[in-house]
Amino acid sequence: MTDNLEFTPWADPSQKPLIRFENVTKKFGDFTAIDNLTLDIYEKEFFALLGPSGCGKTTLMRLLGGFEQVTSGTITIAGQDMANIPPNKRAVNMMFQSYALFPHLTVAANIAFGLKRDDLSAADIDARVDEMLTLVQLKQYAKRKPHQLSGGQRQRVALARSLAKAPKLLLLDEPLGALDKKLRTETQFELMDIQEKTGTTFVIVTHDQEEAMTVASRVAVMNHGVMIQVDTPDRIYENPSSSYVADFIGDVNLINGTARVVDGVVTMSWAEGQPKLSAKSALDFAADAACILAIRPEKVNISSTKPGSAHNVVRGKILDIAYLGNISTYHVQIADGTIIKAQSANNRRLARRPFTWEDKVYLSWTDTAGVVLAE
């Protein structure tokens, strides 16, 4: 995966996007599923659409597949306007959430189904089916019917079938939703592997943020038909653009306060008589504007004595301790009543734990650990 470190076509203005959404709106009656959306997706990207159910992510995918038509705006794929082009005329294939394997056909016939619609010789079709079966490691199952396969095997047949026509773009609708957690994690890596081998552009819809973070080169967080943030997984996690994104991806502590900015450093007042918090920020705030400090639990340090060097130190009382084996999460109530979660690795045995319930502790973090947000 070392190539991926260099793979940033979205940052290169000379690159042409494979898919371009321009002011796309999709309405179902009075309901607006997609609201004036503009987005570029580049070739060979593994692009994840993430959001709660009903946020429009599946509609966006069905627009790409040709199963829905836009109400207004344009979608272009490889420079071609997709308006009025039916699904069977698009160089796009989709892997359905239910897999949609044809129950009356064998695994091999399922994979060959799309190829038979092209002008290919029987020998070419057989060769391609063979290639696909090898790719998904199902060679010995070629003659089975879908109902004779396990859930994981069916998922792989569906993937092979949708990749068989070598589409420019593969759409995956919750591809791993039906698998159990362990199999899902394995399959995520398989998907990434296959995406890299075939060089196909993947657009995946998921509601599982861990899955999106694992597989994607870029993640788009959606809500109510609007793109809230489109960024690489690490930027989404470390630099969320709003408290919605911060809260949606992983665990986060949000502290409300008012901001004063001096030389790119925000000094934040958050409670009467408490020392102010400081954080570096690229955003500019008007004097005493409302702001939110978002900080991840694993970046909050907890100690029983006052740490000397940290920029931000806050006192609090432990309300709860969640012991998860490898780590513990402490719920600490601070002066304004907010409950801050602090995580620490359990690198010593439990009996040696320095704090317990009701203990007064110090929470501390550096001035680069959190992000100051306007909303």
Add this chain to the structure above:
Amino acid sequence: MKRLSWFNATSLAFGFAFLYIPMLILVIYSFNSSKLVTVWAGFSTKWYVELAGNEAFLEAAWVTIKVAVISSTLATVLGTMAAYAMVRGGRFFGRTLFSGMVYAPLVMPEVITGLSLLLLFIGIGMDRGVMTIVLAHTILTMCYVSVVVSSRLVSFDRSLEEAALDLGCTPFDAFRSVTLPIIAPAVIAGWLLAFTLSLDDLVIASFVSGPSSTTLPIKIFSSVRLGVSPEINALSTIMIGIVTIGVIVASLVTKRSVAMRAKQERDAE
């Protein structure tokens, strides 16, 4: 298996007796060697042999089978199309009216259907014959096919069709190569149902048949008016046999496909 209580066993016995004793008597008397229908004179198959030599009956049987095969095939095509339009068409204009009208012949008295068809055929100057019976039976049985097929289509996973379109099929190609093979058991059951309905229809056929096109039920009915002969018993026994086989096959096909689907759904979990 749970044992029936004496009350349930008795009512079951009475029910079956009520339904099947008349037919059983007919079947038994078809093997009677006496010419008198009501007097038992020993076992014989001579009426079946005589039936095989009766030109009029054979002619009527041939017409009946021809009508049943053609009309049930037409009804299956039209009924499947109607079911597809109703289940897949979404909320098109006039959908409720259309579905109501497709199912109307189910409850319409056959006398009225027969009479109105007769008036239509006279009105457009169509000579009554095999063709008119075929048309009338198609109208009668199409709604039954439509009911059977649409109940299967309702539980059909739409994404299978979308997958076919996605893989390059035209909508018609998707129907032919994906939808039809999967709903085939329901279509076959619908055909068999239409076939048996057409086979034993008397009322509508007697309105729209012409002199050259007597179906078996009409032939039997008119012969019986001149007196019941053991030959008729033999013929009726054969018809009971054919209809029974048709109904059993139709229900087995349906049952097997339901079981298959249940198994696939179980496996899918």
